[in-house]
Amino acid sequence: MPCYVLTDSGIARRYLKKVLVNPVFFETPSALLHALGRVKKGQVVLLDSTVRGFATAGLQTAQLIRQHDPDAQLIMMSEDASMATRCFEAQVGLLDFIIKQEYSASFFDRLIRAVSKANLNLKRILDLRPEPIRLPDGRTSRLFDLTRIVYFSTDSGSHHIFVHEIDRQRRIRTSMKELAERHSNLYRVHASYIINIAYLNSYEPGERSLTMVTGHQVPVSRHYAGSLRNALRWPNAKRALTEPIRLN
Structure with missing residues (x-):
């Protein structure tokens, strides 16, 4: 800064x-x-x-x-x-x-x-400080606090998205693609998962999974691993893929 x-x-x-x-x-x-x-x-x-x-x-x-x-x-x-x-x-x-x-x-x-x-x-x-974010929900939209959203998940092929917040879970109807475009903190890491990168604790490329600060385990697919790598701005591009990245 x-x-x-x-x-x-x-x-x-x-x-x-x-x-x-x-x-x-x-x-x-x-x-x-x-x-x-x-x-x-x-x-x-x-x-x-x-x-x-x-x-x-x-x-x-x-x-x-x-x-x-x-x-x-x-x-x-x-x-x-x-x-x-x-x-x-x-x-x-x-x-x-x-x-x-x-x-x-x-x-x-x-x-x-x-x-x-x-x-x-x-x-x-x-x-x-709360950060309001309006997310689509079918033909309307709903207001959420981005600072309380940990990640999103969905069943493959479904438009029902589960919003995993710190203390509760809610459901909206939209697409993962549209969600990922709503804020720069939202990163798609799998066909069925989007994370709030502010809650990311560690990423283990060898296991293709990441851990959120809350302890939740989220899978990372090969398709989205590259964009996640760029988001984390790894200091050494040649770091062994089996070495976990700790962010805390």
Whole structure:
């Protein structure tokens, strides 16, 4: 996940490029706000408190971001320790306030920990937030929560699909082909099975089966094994086919 950085300091950019995995730099608040307006909400943002000589530029930018994005993970860096009090009083919900200390080792250590925590917070937010998905059911459709769907199954040749959710099972009338096209998380792994890849725990190519986080075993057919392999983005294409892939 990228880290959006507001700073007009060339020195800061040089140092931050060495420690941040995917930094995207902006020299003005307007450029940063424009970029954030074009991506989904819930981003990691690192703000320099002073920009172009304005001591409160970072704080004012944080206030504008917070108005439109309650999930944004905001981190402030500053040479002025007193700015921490002003940020607290402004109630912009900073994840951390870090004193630069001439870009010391302790500064970078705290920054890395703050960014890691920010990414973890965003993952938790997404995991807990329902994601509505409307699935076809005969001549109508039904609303489901994608985050609760583990996999789909059907009898060969039937249009009756069983929706296996975390705590229950429901049935709809549609085709497997149409289901697989409904969301990028839905992967067909067999003529009779579609999985929600977010629930995938491990895949054992040698046994042509996979295990979901819930413990359910799902078969994988040779026909769909290639697309599943691409979806998992295996780091080594020459990995032995008998070696299981663990995702947890």
